[in-house]
Amino acid sequence: MFLSVVVPCMNEQDAIPALVARLEVVIAPYKERAEIILVDDGSTDATWDAIVAAQSRVPQLRGLRMSSNRGHQVALTAGLEAARGGRIFMLDADLQDPPELLADMMAMMDRGYDVVYGSRREREGETWFKRASASAFYRLLNLMSDVEIPRDTGDFRLVSRRALDAVLAMPEKARFVRGMFAWVGYRQIGIEYTRAARTVGETKYPLRKMIRLAMDAMTGFSTRPLRLATRLSFVSLGVAALMMIYVLHSMLAYQTVPGWASVIVAISAFSGVQLLTLGILGEYIGRLYLEAKNRPLYFISEDTETPVPVQLKTRA
Template sequence: MQLPHHLPGSIELSVVIPVYNEEAGLDALIERVTAAAHAQFGERYEFILVNDGSKDGSWNAICQHADHDPRIVAINLSRNHGHQLALTAGLNHVRGEIIFVLDADLQDPPELLGPMLEQLRQGYDVVYGQRTKRHGETAFKRGTAALFYRGLASMVDTHIPRDTGDFRLMTRRVVDQLNAMPERYRFIRGLVSYIGFNQTAFPYERDARYAGETNYPLRKMLALAVDAVTSFSVVPLRFASHLGMLFGLAGLVSLVGILWSWLAGGTVQGWASLAALTLIMGSVQLLVLGVFGEYLGRMYMEGKSRPLFIISEVRRHPIAANEEPAETASHVAEGGMIDTKVGEGIRVAG
């Protein structure tokens, strides 16, 4: 693929990085990403750092860098929206024709931009990182991740590559399609696979976290897994039907056994077994209702059509702000009123 040509000084690469409590590693992150981007694009790149309601000094650190570097766009969300929506907010602001997505913890090496770019030039629209090793992670996390991807693959029609995250390089036309998808419960690596176009894997070894602790505890991992399954599969709903048929068959077999015992002159035993069966059937019914409720609840939330994210502030270097197109600059208004829609989010001028 021939990459688009731009006038000198225009933006070719947009680097999108969600940030949540990453103050300790921000300096190293920006230093390494800057070196990688500059080596490939000179000055024709931008960083979009999205602060997802951090509780530490991440936002202040981002602002300090933005005040000194016109290539940095600092976006502050009104609260913690979650990694996938923070990433969506960043993707809604890209100006480059090539988009590089990575996490702020430096587990995905920015230095791989060059080799991934070489693959993109071979005619691909998406080059996604595929982990061959995961350094610094527990056996439990590696095992559950492997189980999740293999279980997901058996339930969905869309091919979602195993052992991948959001670390990837994409062309603008893929990101434009991604931004046009309004769904709230986002599993972005799955959505990118759903979009299609030419995609290829880039095998790499994932590094250990540079600083701090993981921001993806078991609770968030389970929530992401539920989002992935319910967004791309109706297998749980079919499972509820199959479970009902299975227990119906078991009840029929039990009834045949009881009739046979009665015809043979035996005594039908057991209030205890009857009570146990009643409890099991009640549990199954509640499980089935829970599965239906999960899908119904998501339909209810989607039907509200609330914005996916709310932006409290967008901060740029004065030079970069003066170079913004008029329609973009008009978004930054005085006061605290909601003044514009940004993609599927709302910006609150600050």
């Protein structure tokens, strides 16, 4: 197998026909040496039925149905583990990232690169808040991370087998795939493109999930938040020392304390710093707890390559 195309899907029943049609054209030059893997991440609509219908007419297509919704990054991991190709192409089912860019990515990989990622030059159809929050996310991530992660990128990329094997060797449960590929190194390069507006369905990354992904990214690739908590505690101690000096000076000068407002402000500020520090520590402790349990990352309930539904346990 030369090429594997991996696409995680969540409630994308309307997008599947167009997705498969465009992928058929993209993989046509490789004929039987290519495969398409669509991973249904516990959809609640007819996404799986659409995948099965597409597989009946496209022999290179394989469908995997997860036993429950595990999130985009885990669904992507499931598809990557099932991929058999020497080169692996990743994209989302919404077609905002053009699969036709594969030819250019292939050309770059022929020049010796192991990872060719799409870099978003423009983001059509997105609100100013979405663009601003995405920009802030990547800049804050690189500020806090020990690994340089390319800005304005997603999981849209073509990777070599050795780069993928390196990522799959990483056992963590809270996965941030684009960061994991940045961490493994090898030769990497970006290709700029214009990200199209979504034409069907709705985004699967509301603000809540974006914040969760950002937390996974920052705590998974850096201990700087812990060092930030330590610095904040020193700042708090410094401010407290200055306030003690002010209080002592007031007592010696027989000056009455101006009022309760300063006390309330000080208590609120210190309480906020303490809670922030506890929150940062909690994020890391929570990750340790998840890793220590060592539960399987996901289960596959159905595979179109098998005649009957199966229960496959993986990543124990």
